[in-house]
Amino acid sequence: MRLRSPDSAPLLRASWLRVHLPGWLLGCLLAGVPASLPAAVPPETLSVMAGGIEGRVRDAEGVPLRVVSVVILSADGERVLRTVTTDATGYFRAQPVAAPEAVVRFLRIGYEPVEVRVRIPPEGRVQVDVVLREVAVELRGVEVEGDRSRARSRFEVETGITIRELAGSDIRSLPGLAEADPIRALEVLPGVLSPTDFSAAFHVRGGSSDQNLILLDGFPIFNPFHLGGIFSVFNGDMVDRVELASGGFPARYGGRVSSVLRVESDPGRGETALDAGVSLLAARATLSGGMREGLRDGLGLQSVRWRLSARRSYVDQLLRPVTEIPYAITDLQGIFEAWTPGGSRWTISAYSGSDVLDLGRLDAEDFPLRIDWRWGNRMVGTRWLRGFDGGGQLEARAGVTRFDTQLRFDDFDDSFFSSRVDQVTLALEGPLPVGGGWEVGAGVAADRYDWANFAETGGTVFGDAGARGWNTASWLQGTWRSPGTWSVDTGLRIEGWEGGGVSILEPAPRLAVRRFLADGDLAVKASAGRYTQFVHSLRDEELPLGIDFWVTSATAIPHVVSDQVQVGVEMFVGDAWFLSADAFLRGFEGVLTQNPVNDPNDPDDVYLLGRGRAVGADAMLERRSGRIQGSLALSLLKADRTFPDVFSGEDPRPEVTYAPLFDRRLDADLVLRFPLGRGWDGGLRWHVGTGLPFTRPVASYPQFGPRQTRGGRLRWSPEDDAEVVEGEGEGLTAILLGPRNGERYPVYHRLDLSARREFRPRWGRVTPYLNILNVYNQPNVLFYFYDFSEIPATRSGLTMFPVLPTLGVEVAF
16 A cells, blocks of 8 residues: 655427437537536635545556445544545546545455545645455455445446446346346346347337447447357356446447447456356357466566357257257357556457258258358457546557358258458547546547348349448547536537448537435436437347348448437435336437338439337336345337338328337336345345237238220229149138337246255356246247238237246356
């Protein structure tokens, strides 16, 4: 520990929102909104509270520790004055602190807590550098207090953004399908919806699934799902934390318009260790380690940590002597982290995953449709991070990611489909505190997209499209904080696109304000901003399973512009409870879907251009301490999409507005964690949601076609298929559909339970677990079938998961 006291250092296209929001926000930005706000804080208060505390937190090897909770207490240790968190370089700053003397407590899970008593100068900041030492057994009290302190720090530091965080322990405690799934775990958060049990693809606050930016260690993953979406590609053993930003993004966020999901890998502790697990889905293993001291010193590094993981489904291998299983998944993931003595961090992240569905391995008599379908993601990226004395940091990123899929028909060699999208990412960004409560951040980024989609059958090419383009961005953001009173973010992001025959420049201003009340335990916030996106997925989201294929902005492909406003409140209730609630309004211009009746001679008729709207509110009540912990999430949503009605037969095509598949009006999620006794921990999730929309068939009728009679006249008669000609069959019929998505499925509800216990033999840990999905076997409807050949017509349905128990075990050496 070292102490010193240095010197100071649109809803509709023509709506009011779409027309006036950018100019209003830009005017606020240029006018410097915070300049008028300090008047709310008495000047004499600011002068008294000028002193502060700063420093770095490292481990025993000298490696900076991030997400350490730094709790600043009054001199008697009874009252919390401030709570902050260390950044990626281990740095923290708390200023002003309204006390001449304070106790500083440092908390991080897996490390011994440290307390330091300091005197705070009337001006400037006292430097407090500490070392935290690892503990062999995690202390439950430290974990609970650390979680609570981190929540308090985020509450005090963030302005308008809505961020929910899930740690690895949170993900493992949730009942799930066979094993812990970081993306499936998002379903318990407010504003997040996965429409069916068969897809982990999620929607946030009325946005489409392709409007979520999913980052693994800062680099995008286009389609992070296996088995058409049933579970994600992320190995829970490799995950340090998952962070979802669902609204109110400041200027540093770009690339998508609905949400940003950040999955951060755990590089381990630099010690040789092996973690393994077996579930009903797959077997997995994770190897951790460091570097020999001589080699490490020779490379000029202070610390090296790395982890490698592999996961593969095993049922096809296990049952090979008995039967042929045509499906397998594979995941490989790794992270390498090195620190230099000067305080720079260098990381390399990589991922490769694939799905193989090869029905050609089956006997043609048993399965006539033999296909070979393969898809997967690959990503590699590197990051360099440098922290500066007095705060601030600079990060550079460079990486490449690819998603591709191929579909072949074994019995039709001339039929083939493929899709591919590549993205190269370059970015440089960082924040810097400049005094007076201000922090300024800036950054530049360039992303190169390259995509190609191809379809051929019978020697005829039905689709052969592709393009390249650059998405460039620069941003500037200013944050002003007066602790316990106001916090303001103003920013401007300039997005550019060059490719596909178009050049686009889109300014995206952002503004957020937070006001603290009730002695700092209550905050009200408001934010508004514009967000842009130049990449689309053309997957049909109304199908329960599917694969994305991507396109970028071009002459016939618009970019998405989303103007958003949200207001919210956050509140600590005692030491155990935290309440947050938001109301939001979102408009989406430039939404894209495929045209099912496109003119093959018109290249501009392939896609349909539309718009969307979402209005709603969500809330979450959390309890993070006590024997029984958990959360209750509530979400209200009304979303719609508007596209040209291609089935109207009219020219020009009229518009049709309908509720998209993910328009669930009310959604509730109750999650509990509790002890079961004898060392077992239990988990419960009860999910209730109103019915999702669907289009109901209302009648069937025979198809008529023109026929010429012997007398040369033309008459209309029912069209026959080949079976009718041969004396069989009933002719061709058509279905008359009701209003698009005008009906609703029944209410969805499901109860899931889990139990797990950790055993600690001398050589490591063994954790068996049990998950039971849909405990009371509720038949939740996936979709309906209508049979109009019966009189009266009959309806049957296909349901989602029945009661489904799964077992697994985790092992650590």
